[in-house]
Amino acid sequence: xxxxxxxxxxxxxxxxxGVIILFVLAPIYWMxxxxxxxxxxxxxxxxxxxxxxxxxxNYTSAFTSYSFGTYIMNSLIVSIATTVLVLAFGTLAGxxxxxxxxxxxxxxxxxxxxxxxxxxxxxxxxxxxxxREVNWLNSYQALIVPYTALNLPFAIxxxxxxxxxxxxxxxxxxxxxxASPLRTVWSVVLPMALPGLxxxxxxxxxxxxxxxxxxLSFNSADAFRTIPVxxxxxxxxxxxxxxxxxxxxxxxxxxxxxxxxxxxxxVVSGLTSGAVKG
Amino acid sequence: xxxxxxxxxRGRASRxxxxxxxxxxxxxxxxxxxxxxxxxxxxxxxxLVVIAAVTIFPIVFSVVMSFSNVNVLGSGFSIDGFTLSNYxxxxxxxxxxxxLAFTVGYTVVTVTLEIVIGTLIALxxxxxxxxxxxxxxxxxIPWSLITVISATLWGYIYDPTYGIADRIFGxxxxxxxxxxxxxxxxxxxxxxxxxxxTTPFVTIIVLAGLVMLPRDVYEAAEVDGASGWxxxxxxxxxxxxxxxxxxxxxxxxxxxxxxxxxxxxxQGGPRNATTxxxxxxxxxxxxxxxxxxGAAVATxxxxxxxxxxxxxxxxxxxxxTETGDES
Numbered sequence: 001x002x003x004x005x006x007x008x009x010x011x012x013x014x015x016x017x018g019v020i021i022l023f024v025l026a027p028i029y030w031m032x033x034x035x036x037x038x039x040x041x042x043x044x045x046x047x048x049x050x051x052x053x054x055x056x057x058n059y060t061s062a063f064t065s066y067s068f069g070t071y072i073m074n075s076l077i078v079s080i081a082t083t084v085l086v087l088a089f090g091t092l093a094g095x096x097x098x099x100x101x102x103x104x105x106x107x108x109x110x111x112x113x114x115x116x117x118x119x120x121x122x123x124x125x126x127x128x129x130x131x132r133e134v135n136w137l138n139s140y141q142a143l144i145v146p147y148t149a150l151n152l153p154f155a156i157x158x159x160x161x162x163x164x165x166x167x168x169x170x171x172x173x174x175x176x177x178x179a180s181p182l183r184t185v186w187s188v189v190l191p192m193a194l195p196g197l198x199x200x201x202x203x204x205x206x207x208x209x210x211x212x213x214x215x216l217s218f219n220s221a222d223a224f225r226t227i228p229v230x231x232x233x234x235x236x237x238x239x240x241x242x243x244x245x246x247x248x249x250x251x252x253x254x255x256x257x258x259x260x261x262x263x264x265x266x267v268v269s270g271l272t273s274g275a276v277k278g
Numbered sequence: 279x280x281x282x283x284x285x286x287x288r289g290r291a292s293r294x295x296x297x298x299x300x301x302x303x304x305x306x307x308x309x310x311x312x313x314x315x316x317x318x319x320x321x322x323x324x325x326l327v328v329i330a331a332v333t334i335f336p337i338v339f340s341v342v343m344s345f346s347n348v349n350v351l352g353s354g355f356s357i358d359g360f361t362l363s364n365y366x367x368x369x370x371x372x373x374x375x376x377x378l379a380f381t382v383g384y385t386v387v388t389v390t391l392e393i394v395i396g397t398l399i400a401l402x403x404x405x406x407x408x409x410x411x412x413x414x415x416x417x418x419i420p421w422s423l424i425t426v427i428s429a430t431l432w433g434y435i436y437d438p439t440y441g442i443a444d445r446i447f448g449x450x451x452x453x454x455x456x457x458x459x460x461x462x463x464x465x466x467x468x469x470x471x472x473x474x475x476t477t478p479f480v481t482i483i484v485l486a487g488l489v490m491l492p493r494d495v496y497e498a499a500e501v502d503g504a505s506g507w508x509x510x511x512x513x514x515x516x517x518x519x520x521x522x523x524x525x526x527x528x529x530x531x532x533x534x535x536x537x538x539x540x541x542x543x544x545q546g547g548p549r550n551a552t553t554x555x556x557x558x559x560x561x562x563x564x565x566x567x568x569x570x571x572g573a574a575v576a577t578x579x580x581x582x583x584x585x586x587x588x589x590x591x592x593x594x595x596x597x598x599t600e601t602g603d604e605s
Contacts (some may be wrong), residue, residue: 011307013402013406013452016402017402017403017409017413018394020399020413021413021416023474024417024419024420024474024478025416025418025419025476027422027428027431027435028419028420030431030434030442031427031431034434038507038558042290042440043439043440045443046445046446047440047442047476057497070528078333087327088330089324089325089329091324092321092322092324092325093321093322093324093326096317096318096319096321097318097322098321100314100315100318100321101311101314101315101318102315102318102319103315103324106581108322108326108433110578112329114584115295115333115334117331117531117583117584118333118337118580118584119531119534119535119556119576119579119583121555121556121560121576121579121580122336122576122577122579122580123332123333123336123337123340124560124563125336125340125343125344125563125569125572125573125576125577126335126336126337126340126558126573127332127336128564129350129355129569130336130339132355133546135311144334145328145331145334147330148328148544149328149329149331149332149333150332150333152325152328152329153329156325159437171485181314192540204456206422208290209424210422210423210425210426212424212425212426212537212538212541213537213555213556213560214536214571216541217560217564218412221423227424227426227540228427229426230428231424231427232430232541232542233432240430240433240434240441242306242434242437245430246430246431246434247428249424249427249431252424252427253422253423253424253427256422256423257419257422259422259459260418260419260421261415261416261418264397264414264415264471267418268414268418268482268486270484271286271479271483271486272482272483272486272487
């Protein structure tokens with residue numbers, strides 16, 4: 001195909017690529033730039049295309065005058081705890097559903113798919129009332145438990161696919177050596193399914209980091225807000241301090257951006273295997 | 279559809295492997311298999327229990343609530359009596375009728391735009407020889423962005439006083455519309471924000487599908503002298519159909535439950551113009567504290583999502599078999 005490609009076609013291609021990059025990155029640039037503007041710079045007319053002067057005042061006030069430090073800590077606690085639980089439970093269940101002689105595997109796997117399709121709004125009311133009964137509102141477990149449940153189906157599917165690719169002989173050898181099934185999973189199967197663990201882990205972490213509806217419904221007290229809730233409920237109805245919000249947002253984007261860029265291949269394979277298998 | 283393609287393969291794999299096991303350890307097979315099955319349930323139990331507690335139980339509870347008189351008291355709540363009044367109240371409310379129409383329309387428009395634009399971008403990126411990995415990385419940024427942040431960002435872009443959109447319209451001689459102030463422009467603004475955030479997701483899926491297409495089919499079309507567009511319509515698109523259909527399915531599910539974006543960008547306004555079913559359900563439950571009607575809104579939304587998916591899978595399944603017969 002490349003032989004056919006003309007010089008004009010090549011130029012057109014690069015123009016198209018440029019337009020795509022602009023379309024995707026311009027709003028992101030605007031967010032980061034606004035975070036570095038002074039209060040006067042944010043309000044300046046015409047808008048400053050480049051922050052002038054570059055200021056860190058938004059960053060300091062987001063963390064000193066406002067509780068963004070708390071929100072980020074809450075998001076980290078909830079996301080990391082959920083990811084660990086999802087990987088632990090997902091590994092066991094994925095291995096059992098992939099490799100162990102359980103009856104009724106298919107109905108379970110189909111039920112998992114159906115559950116992952118269900119809209120969160122339908123779960124909110126009963127969970128809210130239930131959590132109110134057991135005094136879980138405004139606590140970490142109010143988010144960790146539902147997040148774990150909602151992210152497990154995808155993790156189980158992904159991990160199961162990876163486990164089924166591990167040669168059966170390796171497990172047999174380990175078993176003949178006298179290792180318990182749990183030991184075999186830990187020291188033989190899991191190391192070979194590392195890419196699957198990365199994919200499942202990144203998806204669980206990202207989902208927790210970005211989830212809003214449940215976090216808003218269950219944990220609206222300032223001390224337990226995650227980043228999305230903190231940002232959505234920030235400011236007053238009439239004044240939105242955009243500079244501070246975008247400084248905090250930039251900080252919130254960094255961990256995910258690093259994760260996603262470093263594990264780019266795992267993310268893409270997760271998205272597409274989700275599309276092919278999910 | 280896709281499961282139909284993969285499951286038999288798995289079935290075959292597990293059959294051969296159990297055959298191997300039978301050959302290796304004939305006498306102990308039954309006892310061993312039984313203990314492994316028990317252990318398998320033990321392995322699955324933590325995951326299945328958590329999932330059931332957080333999904334199956336609330337789903338049942340939600341349906342019960344939607345057919346009951348629910349009173350939320352100071353610290354607890356009471357449920358009594360079977361009633362259809364939650365549903366009749368909801369169905370008769372013009373807010374719900376509008377929210378339903380809006381959610382369906384919004385889903386159709388955004389998903390269509392995202393699929394078309396996303397596929398076009400994927401076709402462009404597929405022609406890149408170098409740099410494709412970097413483009414994938416760039417595309418992952420909007421996908422991984424917290425929706426609340428992107429909604430706030432677009433709110434700032436549309437801001438009547440500080441917003442840059444206002445400036446751009448002014449520079450183009452289109453005056454300065456109050457973008458989030460009138461229903462039509464607020465809906466368009468919301469669609470633009472959604473398209474920006476989600477098109478990259480479609481592109482990544484379609485691009486992965488494109489890269490995996492068999493090269494020889496293209497070469498055959500080229501030998502036949504088919505033009506670029508003709509090749510696209512007659513070769514690429516039919517082969518991509520399963521990939522695109524899956525992307526559509528995912529997007530429908532997400533778009534139908536749209537909540538974060540209107541909650542932050544428009545608060546469902548102006549005058550309820552961007553009130554989706556999820557926004558309405560949330561408002562009825564948590565602002566008006568009417569959990570019965572709220573559960574009815576939520577249950578109807580869930581039923582519509584499930585029905586929509588089943589319908590889509592049905593239509594799509596027949597298409598797959600058609601293309602399957604052709605090849």
